Amino acid sequence: MSMLDIAEHFEFIVIKEAAEQIENANQPEKAIQSILSIISRQMGLNRGRVLLQEPTSGYLYTAYSYGLTEEEVARSRFAIREGITGKVMHSGQPWIVPDIDLEEDYLCRTVSRETLPQEPVSFIATPIIRNGVPVGVMAVNRLKGRTRPLDKDLNILKLIALFISEILAVNTMLEQQTQILKEENEQLRALATSQGSHYGIIGESSALMDALNKVTRAANASVTVLLKGESGTGKEKFSRMLHLSSHRQDGPFIAINCAAIPLDLLESELFGHEKGAFTGATQTKQGKIELAHKGTLFLDEIGDMDLGLQAKLLRVLEERTITRVGSNRPIPVDVRIIVASHKDLHEGVNQGRFRLDLFYRLNVFPIELPPLRDRYGDIRLLSRHFLNLANQEYGVGTIFDQGALGFLETYDWPGNIRQLENVIKRAVLMAESNRFITADLIQQIISEESGIMAASRIAHTHKALIAKEPDVIEHEMQPMLNDRVAVMDHHRHKVAASSHDESMNHGGKRNYWRVSEDESERLMEALHQAHGNKTQAAALLDMTPRQFNYRLSKLGLQVK
Ligand SMILES: Nc1ncnc2c1ncn2[C@@H]1O[C@H](COP(=O)(O)OP(=O)(O)OP(=O)(O)O)[C@@H](O)[C@H]1O
Numbered sequence: 001m002s003m004l005d006i007a008e009h010f011e012f013i014v015i016k017e018a019a020e021q022i023e024n025a026n027q028p029e030k031a032i033q034s035i036l037s038i039i040s041r042q043m044g045l046n047r048g049r050v051l052l053q054e055p056t057s058g059y060l061y062t063a064y065s066y067g068l069t070e071e072e073v074a075r076s077r078f079a080i081r082e083g084i085t086g087k088v089m090h091s092g093q094p095w096i097v098p099d100i101d102l103e104e105d106y107l108c109r110t111v112s113r114e115t116l117p118q119e120p121v122s123f124i125a126t127p128i129i130r131n132g133v134p135v136g137v138m139a140v141n142r143l144k145g146r147t148r149p150l151d152k153d154l155n156i157l158k159l160i161a162l163f164i165s166e167i168l169a170v171n172t173m174l175e176q177q178t179q180i181l182k183e184e185n186e187q188l189r190a191l192a193t194s195q196g197s198h199y200g201i202i203g204e205s206s207a208l209m210d211a212l213n214k215v216t217r218a219a220n221a222s223v224t225v226l227l228k229g230e231s232g233t234g235k236e237k238f239s240r241m242l243h244l245s246s247h248r249q250d251g252p253f254i255a256i257n258c259a260a261i262p263l264d265l266l267e268s269e270l271f272g273h274e275k276g277a278f279t280g281a282t283q284t285k286q287g288k289i290e291l292a293h294k295g296t297l298f299l300d301e302i303g304d305m306d307l308g309l310q311a312k313l314l315r316v317l318e319e320r321t322i323t324r325v326g327s328n329r330p331i332p333v334d335v336r337i338i339v340a341s342h343k344d345l346h347e348g349v350n351q352g353r354f355r356l357d358l359f360y361r362l363n364v365f366p367i368e369l370p371p372l373r374d375r376y377g378d379i380r381l382l383s384r385h386f387l388n389l390a391n392q393e394y395g396v397g398t399i400f401d402q403g404a405l406g407f408l409e410t411y412d413w414p415g416n417i418r419q420l421e422n423v424i425k426r427a428v429l430m431a432e433s434n435r436f437i438t439a440d441l442i443q444q445i446i447s448e449e450s451g452i453m454a455a456s457r458i459a460h461t462h463k464a465l466i467a468k469e470p471d472v473i474e475h476e477m478q479p480m481l482n483d484r485v486a487v488m489d490h491h492r493h494k495v496a497a498s499s500h501d502e503s504m505n506h507g508g509k510r511n512y513w514r515v516s517e518d519e520s521e522r523l524m525e526a527l528h529q530a531h532g533n534k535t536q537a538a539a540l541l542d543m544t545p546r547q548f549n550y551r552l553s554k555l556g557l558q559v560k
Contacts, residue, residue, distance in 0.1 A: 025170035036066030207370035229369030232418030251295030259301035277326025303343035407439035
């Protein structure tokens with residue numbers, strides 16, 4: 001082997017061993033030190049150091065080194081343009097100092113001249129480049145008198161600097177990914193320890209947090225709490241939290257839905273009755289209020305209570321006693337009363353359906369539970385939560401595909417959390433064998449639930465026919481159309497009667513039609529009225545801008 005062959009063989013070994021260190025990029029300290037050690041042992045390029053820029057000061061500092069003492073590392077700091085190192089960083093160009101004793105810009109800052117050999121010493125520095133920009137400097141000392149030309153060493157160092165750049169980039173990427181995972185973990189941890197999670201209340205939206213804060217404040221205040229919110233927003237869940245976080249937690253929690261019990265039974269259900277008080281009252285029975293003694297009574301749908309019973313309830317609140325049906329004896333009760341309504345009680349007062357004095361008593365501490373569509377970010381969390389629960393319940397392992405969560409987030413959810421929970425349960429049961437829950441499957445379940453698809457298709461046909469052939473319609477098709485419209489009205493009626501549509505009626509103008517072609521007219525009309533401003537158009541339709549945009553894009557209506 002000639003001298004030239006031997007030199008090339010060494011170069012090859014150095015490059016190969018250095019390149020292998022890229023695999024250790026997750027441990028940059030180890031990887032870079034190994035490289036600096038190889039070039040020192042095999043090529044006599046000593047005291048190798050890799051300087052990087054401090055993010056805040058911009059100074060170059062020695063991040064990795066081989067053969068330097070701790071003091072030398074600490075001294076090895078340079079401003080940009082300072083010394084040869086600073087100049088390499090600034091210019092992005094490598095630099096060879098053949099004899100450091102003859103170069104006045106060489107500062108001898110890192111390693112003092114006395115520490116180095118007496119004979120002439122050279123210095124080589126090359127930038128570490130990432131995406132065309134210098135991100136650091138790599139530098140070494142070597143004896144000037146070695147046989148290898150300095151520029152040959154520089155060529156190898158340039159290659160080594162490339163490997164180091166790669167190691168640093170991979171490491172940055174790994175650190176970023178770890179950071180994301182840490183944040184996700186942190187989010188989950190925060191969620192698990194958040195105020196409501198203790199009580200199975202999932203969510204982190206500010207709207208939900210406001211409500212949770214109020215619950216915490218009210219818990220031990222013994223005030224009557226009025227929970228307001230559309231159907232399925234968690235009024236009962238919150239009332240349980242109120243109970244469990246109060247000093248009454250060991251007492252009973254009794255819930256009663258005033259709308260679900262026939263009027264003539266509600267009084268005895270609430271107040272109890274004496275034996276013989278009415279036909280069929282064969283036994284004395286305690287009412288729910290009495291049973292809730294030392295605990296909490298949750299009266300749901302209080303707006304549906306009749307005026308007579310409202311007066312009796314007012315007495316309970318004022319006198320803290322109840323009188324059973326068929327008795328005159330007041331019985332003292334110590335009950336915390338929480339009431340809920342999806343109806344606007346104030347409106348009930350205006351319409352003479354609700355007593356003003358009772359309204360004042362109940363409205364001392366109102367807590368508004370936001371509809372799901374206003375809980376930004378919660379839909380995702382709740383969806384994953386319900387998916388986990390349903391997977392566990394049915395012993396399967398379904399997952400959402402990419403579009404599913406996006407769809408869930410943009411849908412209006414008139415039935416709120418209850419509807420979301422039901423839809424996900426059904427989706428888990430209906431998911432194909434591939435176990436993916438798709439946006440299409442969710443849409444299908446929602447439209448099956450509401451029967452609204454059929455109605456919207458009929459409406460569509462109706463409009464199309466009128467647009468095309470008014471005369472024919474007038475004379476021949478009108479009876480048929482009347483039938484169809486009747487069917488459509490029937491569908492609407494059915495939907496309005498279904499539980500989750502109550503929110504649509506009571507919430508006023510909300511519309512929960514899925515994105516259908518009929519909607520394009522509505523969207524375009526709103527855009528027209530808002531002079532093309534999408535945010536305003538969304539507001540006109542009582543939608544969030546996201547929902548509005550989603551619908552536009554689903555319908556292929558690209559509006560600039
Ligand atoms: N923040 C939440 N996190 C997890 N589950 C929730 C949350 N809020 C409500 N739920 C669940 O959603 C469903 C509906 O909640 P809840 O019955 O409390 O609503 P509601 O407002 O009382 O409804 P309605 O007015 O129709 O009686 C329940 O299964 C409940 O457990």
